[in-house]
Amino acid sequence: MYDRRTMLTGATASLVLSTRLSAQTMPPQGFATPAGTSPFAPDIFRERRRRVMDVLKDGVAVVFGADPVQSSAAVAPPFVQDGDFAWLTGIVDEPGAILVMAPAERTIKEWLLLPSRDPEAERWEVERLPLGTELERRTGFARVSRTGGLGSLVTTLAERSKTLHFLGPIVSASAPVPKALELYGKVMQRVPGVSLKDESALLPSLRIVKEPRELDLMRKAAAATARGHIAAMKQVRPGMTEKQLKAILEDAFRAGGGEGLAYDSIVATGRNAASLHYTGGSGVIGTNDLILIDAAASVGGYACDVTRTFPASGKFTSEQRASYELVLAAQAAAAAKLKAGVYYEDLVEAAKDVFRKAGRIDDFTHGLGHLVGLDVHDVGDMAKPLPAGAVITIEPGLYVQSANIGIRIEDLYLITQTGSQRLSEGVPRTVEEVEAAMAR
Known part of the structure; x- marks a missing residue:
């Protein structure tokens, strides 16, 4: 016959045995x-x-x-x-x-x-x-x-x-x-x-103000991103498909320390580059094409975001160069105003003024930028003055489908009290830098 003491003793023994079994079967760290x-x-x-x-x-x-x-596909997202x-x-x-x-x-x-x-x-x-x-x-x-x-x-x-x-x-x-x-x-x-x-x-x-540890991861993501863009510039060849170039790009992200993609990579050649969120991959790169790559790596879940446009031949034509340098000038005009306390809309107007003066404002068809962090389109109120410690893209572009051309230049900027730091500075950006990276 069981009395209270027997029952408690049995319960204690059972608990000890259960604890021991749990300790023995508990998955080790990493499982x-x-x-x-x-x-x-x-x-x-x-x-x-x-x-x-x-x-x-x-x-x-x-x-x-x-x-x-929820997905029934063989390869789920x-x-x-x-x-x-x-x-x-x-x-x-x-x-x-x-x-x-x-x-x-x-x-x-x-x-x-x-x-x-x-x-x-x-x-x-x-x-x-x-x-x-x-x-x-x-x-x-x-x-x-x-x-x-x-x-x-x-x-x-x-x-x-x-x-x-x-x-x-x-x-x-x-x-x-x-x-x-x-x-x-x-x-x-x-x-x-x-x-x-x-x-x-x-x-x-x-979340809009990044901690130093967050910025460390974003700099690592930017370094991996730079490696991918440079690999694409160096290895591109006319006749290659967009999908083949994307593989080169993303392999280099991983080799450079990237742990994942910040978003689905866009690799667009010629006319395809005029579609802002192009999702194809079957386009064949032509000798005279400009190639637009909007792609970046992530590290520790923190994103980078970079776009570069470069000539398949390795050399910009005079017409391509003029449009490219106009986009670069618009980016520079916005970046010159970037510091703690600035309003995003003032950055937009600075970039648009460059396009207006050149008579190209109708070819700039999207927003100038967005916050970046744990999400590639990160949270934060961009209607308020931007604080030091925020990270933002500046990404003006020109798009003319009838001319088979799309040009976007996008960089990642850390806002400081007195100005900004370009976190994506490792990616060739000027005409001279791009052509030097592509020289072979």
């Missing part, structure tokens, strides 16, 4: 997901979350990670984590994850919620960690649980705090309602007196 935080240690992301919670002060904030990629979620957690290999923050809670102020495990599916795809200390150690969260408990957790926290913080993003009326707003609506229907506070500007205001 199972999440593998940890990337590209920095957990304490970096913990500090970022603290900064956010210091601003919020109270209430509850929920940030959803990206959903799993890679999973890319939501930028805000990645910046706050460093968890980049777990689709469907959720972050909950409650700054005014007495002890536990943050939770990482992960989808439930499916051991049978994991035998086919990837092994995932069970709940426990190893998962907490890898992620840097004191509380890791499953997404199935999201509703009850947020409802309980909202009942105490009475405030729900929306961290974004703001989307158009025709887009699906953001998951956080959908969740908040359900909570507000069930907990009287709860209010919704718009904090959608907070994360962009923090």
Whole structure:
């Protein structure tokens, strides 16, 4: 007959055995997901979350990670984590994850919620960690649980705090309602007196200014990008297809330390270069063509963004040179104004003035640039003065399909208090630099 002591002794023994078995079967570091935080240690992301919670002060904030990629194709697109979620957690290999923050809670102020495990599916795809200390150690969260408990957790926290913080993003009326707003609506229907506070500007205001460690990764991405563009310039040959040149470019990115592509590479020859987001690859490079390459590597998830246009022959014709140097002059006019406190629209007008004076303004058909960081089109309010520490592209261009020509020059600039630094300076840019790189 079992008494209380026997039962407790048995339970303790069972727990010890379970712990030992868990220790024996737990995947070593580098196996199972999440593998940890990337590209920095957990304490970096913990500090970022603290900064956010210091601003919020109270209430509850929920940030959803990206959903799993749904594809029936033999080669599925890679999973890319939501930028805000990645910046706050460093968890980049777990689709469907959720972050909950409650700054005014007495002890536990943050939770990482992960989808439930499916051991049978994991035998086919990837092994995932069970709940426990190893998962907490890898992620840097004191509380890791499953997404199935999201509703009850947020409802309980909202009942105490009475405030729900929306961290974004703001989307158009025709887009699906953001998951956080959908969740908040359900909570507000069930907990009287709860209010919704718009904090959608907070994360962009923090992310726009790059930390030194972020800039280090972006410089590495720029170095790998330079290696790819130079390889393309040196190895291009008339008769080669765009796809063949793209392979040379991307191989060099990897050889130069690139860990991935910042975005899908554009390699366009002749008339194709006049299509701004050209997606083909079958064009054959002609002897007299200009080739436009808009492509860049990423390192640690941080992007670069560079476009170069160069002659397949290795030498610009006089007409090609005139148009190219006009684009370069427009870029230089905008870059000359770039420093902390400048308005983006003033950069745009500086570039447009160059094209207006040359009678070519109608051939410049897109925006001048965008912020870059963890996302290639990074977050930040470009209607406000640009701060020191932000990274932005300046990418004027001229496009004339009837003349079979498209020219774009795009560089990456770090804004400083007194001016800017061109992070992509390793990529040949002037006519003389391009022709010298292509000399063979």
